[in-house]
Amino acid sequence: MERFDKNTCLAMRKRLIGKSCRLFFSDDPVKIVRARGQYLYDENGKRYLDCISNVQHVGHCNPAVTKAASAQMELLNANTRFLHDNIIYYAERLAATLPEKLAVFYFVNSGSEANDLALRLARQYTKHNDVIVLEHAYHGHLTSLIDISPYKFRKLEGQKDWVHVAPLPDTYRGKYREDHPDPGQAYADAVKDLIGEVHKKGRKVAAFFAESLPSVAGQIILPSGYSKKVADHVHAAGGVFVADEVQVGFGRVGSHFWAFQLQGDDFCPDIVTMGKPMGNGHPLSCVVTTQEIADAFAATGVEYFNTFGGNPVSCAVGLAVLDVIEEEDLRRNAASVGEQLLNLLKQLQTKHSIIGDVRGVGLFVGLELVKERAQRTPATEEASELVRRLKEELVCMSTDGPGENVLKFKPPLCFSMEDAQLVVGKIDRFLSDMAAKEQNEKGSASQGIA
Amino acid sequence: MERFDKNTCLAMRKRLIGKSCRLFFSDDPVKIVRARGQYLYDENGKRYLDCISNVQHVGHCNPAVTKAASAQMELLNANTRFLHDNIIYYAERLAATLPEKLAVFYFVNSGSEANDLALRLARQYTKHNDVIVLEHAYHGHLTSLIDISPYKFRKLEGQKDWVHVAPLPDTYRGKYREDHPDPGQAYADAVKDLIGEVHKKGRKVAAFFAESLPSVAGQIILPSGYSKKVADHVHAAGGVFVADEVQVGFGRVGSHFWAFQLQGDDFCPDIVTMGKPMGNGHPLSCVVTTQEIADAFAATGVEYFNTFGGNPVSCAVGLAVLDVIEEEDLRRNAASVGEQLLNLLKQLQTKHSIIGDVRGVGLFVGLELVKERAQRTPATEEASELVRRLKEELVCMSTDGPGENVLKFKPPLCFSMEDAQLVVGKIDRFLSDMAAKEQNEKGSASQGIA
Numbered sequence: 001m002e003r004f005d006k007n008t009c010l011a012m013r014k015r016l017i018g019k020s021c022r023l024f025f026s027d028d029p030v031k032i033v034r035a036r037g038q039y040l041y042d043e044n045g046k047r048y049l050d051c052i053s054n055v056q057h058v059g060h061c062n063p064a065v066t067k068a069a070s071a072q073m074e075l076l077n078a079n080t081r082f083l084h085d086n087i088i089y090y091a092e093r094l095a096a097t098l099p100e101k102l103a104v105f106y107f108v109n110s111g112s113e114a115n116d117l118a119l120r121l122a123r124q125y126t127k128h129n130d131v132i133v134l135e136h137a138y139h140g141h142l143t144s145l146i147d148i149s150p151y152k153f154r155k156l157e158g159q160k161d162w163v164h165v166a167p168l169p170d171t172y173r174g175k176y177r178e179d180h181p182d183p184g185q186a187y188a189d190a191v192k193d194l195i196g197e198v199h200k201k202g203r204k205v206a207a208f209f210a211e212s213l214p215s216v217a218g219q220i221i222l223p224s225g226y227s228k229k230v231a232d233h234v235h236a237a238g239g240v241f242v243a244d245e246v247q248v249g250f251g252r253v254g255s256h257f258w259a260f261q262l263q264g265d266d267f268c269p270d271i272v273t274m275g276k277p278m279g280n281g282h283p284l285s286c287v288v289t290t291q292e293i294a295d296a297f298a299a300t301g302v303e304y305f306n307t308f309g310g311n312p313v314s315c316a317v318g319l320a321v322l323d324v325i326e327e328e329d330l331r332r333n334a335a336s337v338g339e340q341l342l343n344l345l346k347q348l349q350t351k352h353s354i355i356g357d358v359r360g361v362g363l364f365v366g367l368e369l370v371k372e373r374a375q376r377t378p379a380t381e382e383a384s385e386l387v388r389r390l391k392e393e394l395v396c397m398s399t400d401g402p403g404e405n406v407l408k409f410k411p412p413l414c415f416s417m418e419d420a421q422l423v424v425g426k427i428d429r430f431l432s433d434m435a436a437k438e439q440n441e442k443g444s445a446s447q448g449i450a
Numbered sequence: 451m452e453r454f455d456k457n458t459c460l461a462m463r464k465r466l467i468g469k470s471c472r473l474f475f476s477d478d479p480v481k482i483v484r485a486r487g488q489y490l491y492d493e494n495g496k497r498y499l500d501c502i503s504n505v506q507h508v509g510h511c512n513p514a515v516t517k518a519a520s521a522q523m524e525l526l527n528a529n530t531r532f533l534h535d536n537i538i539y540y541a542e543r544l545a546a547t548l549p550e551k552l553a554v555f556y557f558v559n560s561g562s563e564a565n566d567l568a569l570r571l572a573r574q575y576t577k578h579n580d581v582i583v584l585e586h587a588y589h590g591h592l593t594s595l596i597d598i599s600p601y602k603f604r605k606l607e608g609q610k611d612w613v614h615v616a617p618l619p620d621t622y623r624g625k626y627r628e629d630h631p632d633p634g635q636a637y638a639d640a641v642k643d644l645i646g647e648v649h650k651k652g653r654k655v656a657a658f659f660a661e662s663l664p665s666v667a668g669q670i671i672l673p674s675g676y677s678k679k680v681a682d683h684v685h686a687a688g689g690v691f692v693a694d695e696v697q698v699g700f701g702r703v704g705s706h707f708w709a710f711q712l713q714g715d716d717f718c719p720d721i722v723t724m725g726k727p728m729g730n731g732h733p734l735s736c737v738v739t740t741q742e743i744a745d746a747f748a749a750t751g752v753e754y755f756n757t758f759g760g761n762p763v764s765c766a767v768g769l770a771v772l773d774v775i776e777e778e779d780l781r782r783n784a785a786s787v788g789e790q791l792l793n794l795l796k797q798l799q800t801k802h803s804i805i806g807d808v809r810g811v812g813l814f815v816g817l818e819l820v821k822e823r824a825q826r827t828p829a830t831e832e833a834s835e836l837v838r839r840l841k842e843e844l845v846c847m848s849t850d851g852p853g854e855n856v857l858k859f860k861p862p863l864c865f866s867m868e869d870a871q872l873v874v875g876k877i878d879r880f881l882s883d884m885a886a887k888e889q890n891e892k893g894s895a896s897q898g899i900a
Contacts, residue, residue: 003535010533016541017530018556018744020754024531031533034525040532053528055757061524070520074511075484077731078503080467081474082490083460083481085453091466106468109559109733110758116592141756142566143594155752276757281527283559283733283758294468302605304470306591307505307726308560308733 002043006031024398025391035060038412038419040396049395049419054410057250057277058324065280068320072313079311080107086315093322094288097257099268104294106287107310111246111275112140114285117304118271119144119207121289122240125296128204132194132234135168136217136402139209139244148209151216164198166191166208170220172357172368173376184222188229195237205239207271212259213248218401219366219408221359227263231270240293243269246285250277251325251413254335254362262361282317283308330413334362337415341365344424352431354379365409367427368401378403382434389430395423452493456481474848475841485510488862488869490846499845499869504860507700507727508774515730518770522763529761530557536765543772544738547707549718554744556737557760561696561725562590564735567754568721569594569657571739572690575746578654582644582684585618586667586852589659589694598659601666614648616641616658620670622807622818623826634672638679645687655689657721662709663698668851669816669858671809677713681720690743693719696735700727701775701863704785704812712811732767733758780863784812787865791815794874802881804829815859817877818851828853832884839880845873 004012009031013023023029030048032040037059040048050060058065072086080087091105108114123129131148133139138151146152147160159165168174169187176183191208198205208230214220231241248259249272256262260269270293275285297304308314325331342360345367349355356370356379369379369386383405390397400408407427411419454462459481463473473479480498482490487509490498500510508515522536530537541555558564573579581598583589588601596602597610609615618624619637626633641658648655658680664670681691698709699722706712710719720743725735747754758764775781792810795817799805806820806829819829819836833855840847850858857877861869 003539006533009535009538012538012542013533016538016545016553016555017760018554018739018754019748020744020750020752021530021556021760022753022755023533029533032526032528033534035528040528055529056527060528061526063524066520066523069523070516073516073519074513076482076511077506078482078485078490078510079505080471083456083463083473083479084483085459088459088462088466089453092462095466103466104468105466106471110563110756112563112756113560113592120593120596141754142563142592143570144592146570152752156750281758281761281763283764289468294470298469300470300606302470302602303472304468304591305472306560306562308731310467310471311731313731314733 002033006043024396025388030391038415046394049423051395051397051409051411051423053412054247054252055276055281056412057252058280058321058328058330059412059414062280062324064324065317065320068316069282069313072316075312077311077313079307080309081305084312086312086319087310090315090318093319094286098272098288101268101290102272102288104289104291106304106306107314108285108287108306109283109308110285111273112142112145113306113309114246114273114275114287115139115209115244116142116144117287118242118273119148121271121287121293121297122207122242124300125293126204126206126238126240128206128238130162130164130198130203130205132164132166132191132205132208134210134214134217135165137209137211137214138216162203164194166194168214168217168220169222169226170217171223172359182225184225185229187223188226188233191230192233195233199237205234205237207240207242208234209242209244211244211247212262213253213361213364215247215408215410216400218368218406219360219364221361222263225263227260228267231267240270242271242273244273246273246275247410248364249274250321251331252277252334252362252364252410254331254338257331278321279314279317280321282314284314284318325413328414334413337417337420338362338365340417341409341420341424344420348424348428348431351428352435354382354431354435360409363409363411363413363415367407367409369405369407378405380405383407385434386427386430390423390426393426395426397423452483456493474846475838480841480846488865496844499873501845501847501859501861501873503862504697504702505726505731506862508730508771508778508780509862509864512730512774514774515767515770518766519732519763522766525762527761527763529757530759531755534762536762536769537760540765540768543769544736548722548738551718551740552722552738554739554741556754556756557764558735558737558756559733559758560735561723562592562595563756563759564696564723564725564737565589565659565694566592566594567737568692568723569598571721571737571743571747572657572692574750575743576654576656576688576690578656578688580612580614580648580653580655582614582616582641582655582658584660584664584667585615587659587661587664588666612653614644616644618664618667618670619672619676620667621673622809632675634675635679637673638676638683641680642683645683649687655684655687657690657692658684659692659694661694661697662712663703663811663814665697665858665860666850668818668856669810669814671811672713677710678717681717690720692721692723694723696723696725697860698814699724700771701781702727702784702812702814702860704781704788707781728771729764729767730771732764734764734768775863778864784863787867787870788812788815790867791859791870791874794870798874798878798881801878802885804832804881804885810859813859813861813863813865817857817859819855819857828855830855833857835884836877836880840873840876843876845876847873
């Protein structure tokens with residue numbers, strides 16, 4: 001199964017692949033040779049529990065997806081300039097999961113391509129140029145998306161004059177917290193104020209871009225009422241609301257198919273972008289919008305052609321993923337296992353003071369570590385150490401958030417109750433060890449002073 | 451095999467898919483349900499000869515490619531943050547086709563993603579911002595690439611101040627033609643002059659971007675010596691040379707693996723982008739560059755992560771494509787069938803005055819139609835009519851060029867001598883019909899006047 005042993009593979013990777021492309025656990029990367037469901041197997045057959053592969057949504061190497069891809073590859077994989085049933089049927093199936101007004105589709109290859117197209121649609125429709133984004137947001141690796149991703153542009157060229165950053169509606173660490181009577185209103189008002197500032201500069205807002213659940217920002221749950229109020233302000237300014245569902249769509253939240261639906265039936269975005277889990281690893285993404293926005297884009301008379309987007313194989317894969325979500329009732333699993341995971345972690349929080357916050361919905365869960373609870377100082381090193389120890393015991397986990405102190409759970413939706421218990425048990429043990437070690441060091445230190 | 455009949459499919463497509471996404475033969479689109487090699491089959495089993503699917507490089511539904519994809523999908527399709535052999539082995543195989551200095555790879559999902567990343571690499575390395583492109587160039591559908599694609603931006607928002615357009619080195623229709631003693635030198639001097647103008651504005655050139663054989667511009671063959679001289683001028687200005695091989699790489703030109711190699715051994719681009727044929731329809735693309743440029747990009751300390759790019763399945767597909775090119779000796783086929791096709795078309799040119807120019811290399815061939823040869827006025831309607839009639843007789847062909855008067859041959863590389871004879875025979879007959887019809891109309895008209 002192996003062509004190169006791990007050390008050779010690593011040395012060749014360092015030589016042949018751009019160093020900007022990083023590895024997980026870079027001090028001692030993992031070589032994975034096969035996977036199934038929520039399990040990854042290394043070159044020695046060691047099995048890792050995968051808490052992070054949100055892309056392999058219906059499980060690694062799901063046989064129904066493989067079968068659908070193979071069958072269509074044997075038959076046809078031409079481009080969308082020829083008529084084909086798959087793209088039509090797939091669009092219809094997706095439309096059934098969305099509010100009625102979101103009914104015109106563009107199929108592309110990646111979440112980045114989807115967000116870039118959303119930007120083009122917004123600008124063409126509104127004839128405005130500026131974009132409002134949330135602090136610490138990440139919307140993709142393309143030039144246009146680095147520009148609207150504070151997570152990236154703050155480390156690079158900086159902020160463009162057409163980009164405006166609204167506060168992250170983080171009720172644990174932001175300006176308005178859990179003790180605020182209506183944080184949704186307060187954070188939406190901040191967007192309203194920002195729009196006012198944009199207008200004072202003589203500029204106009206094309207779009208408000210936000211992940212329906214900000215992920216890189218640290219597994220944030222938007223406060224109730226936020227999106228509808230923001231949409232009202234953005235619409236009043238002649239802009240559109242873009243919901244980035246690239247990470248969080250397709251039933252990850254359990255209760256709903258789309259994470260934006262958590263904000264209630266009175267909220268509907270103007271553009272939704274989707275990606276990662278859509279093809280279970282196959283490069284497949286999508287933009288859906290309203291007839292009016294699509295018509296404005298078409299009115300330029302300029303063709304939009306995406307070479308691979310929406311091809312019969314990609315759509316067959318997408319259809320198979322939808323089928324598996326339904327047939328294996330994965331939304332219900334995400335809801336129940338997610339709830340169990342949240343409960344277990346909240347129990348840990350009563351025991352370990354390092355756990356500042358536990359939050360989540362479905363299988364989108366964050367565990368935020370703090371040095372102490374009053375100041376909420378990010379426990380960055382501790383989070384990193386926890387990930388390292390979990391990896392030693394064959395659990396793949398990662399951190400995120402501005403302080404890199406939030407452990408992110410975003411596993412394949414087939415993640416089980418037993419998986420949740422296993423990983424929480426290990427976290428409990430490691431946090432106890434770390435606390436004991438800290439006590440010992442304090443003890444030694446005070447003895448040393450005495 | 452069909453889910454919807456053709457009319458239903460068309461009606462649903464119009465409703466569900468953005469109208470900016472166009473169909474071939476939009477008056478009467480073709481529904482294709484299966485394909486093999488260079489043949490497409492519609493819902494009634496009618497077989498079309500495919501002269502245009504450059505993406506399905508080693509033939510539609512090549513079984514070796516399907517088998518490789520299926521086998522890897524069954525095993526693993528995780529992302530590149532885990533170590534895996536496929537990406538390494540594939541990079542090594544690609545490196546063997548390239549000059550030694552092009553040895554650091556980034557795998558992405560589309561030619562557009564590749565060109566956008568090339569732009570980011572060029573800017574980061576040079577610390578300059580401006581880009582020189584060729585007239586009528588097309589480099590992709592993303593915001594950043596519309597900006598550097600005169601083919602698109604002239605129809606949209608117009609030209610950005612950081613974009614500079616050099617003349618298309620077209621020796622049939624451009625400023626310097628076949629009678630010029632050294633058009634390569636003359637067109638390269640035009641780039642030098644343009645760089646001078648850029649500098650006068652106090653601006654600096656990050657990159658010169660060009661397809662190694664401009665395709666949308668009308669199947670243009672760059673004149674001898676052009677690229678090396680341009681590269682010298684661009685390097686002197688502190689910029690880099692980006693060769694866009696998205697359409698024309700992977701042996702299409704027959705004699706060489708990469709089209710830029712037609713410009714001689716003394717020319718080497720700094721960045722090469724590749725795409726369309728790379729995965730035979732699977733979304734797979736790549737950027738390759740030098741160690742110096744890759745190091746400058748990594749020096750920002752910012753990660754480049756592409757969710758699907760370089761995954762084990764994509765790389766398995768890419769490797770299978772390379773194997774088929776070698777095992778089926780497709781470069782030799784492209785060279786010999788391409789030469790035969792050129793010869794047959796040149797014979798037609800002696801017979802039909804509407805054929806202004808025949809040009810090409812390997813299976814990249816253009817047939818340029820003109821109203822009369824002296825003025826070279828594009829015969830746009832006639833080209834369109836020829837494509838329509840070819841389609842009626844089950845041959846898929848398209849036009850391109852600023853005048854939409856160039857018939858483009860860019861078939862799968864398994865295109866045969868018989869295929870070439872068949873299509874040229876049909877073109878001969880249609881051009882004879884059209885000439886006879888014109889004669890009759892002239893006759894009638896002069897009788898009418900008389």
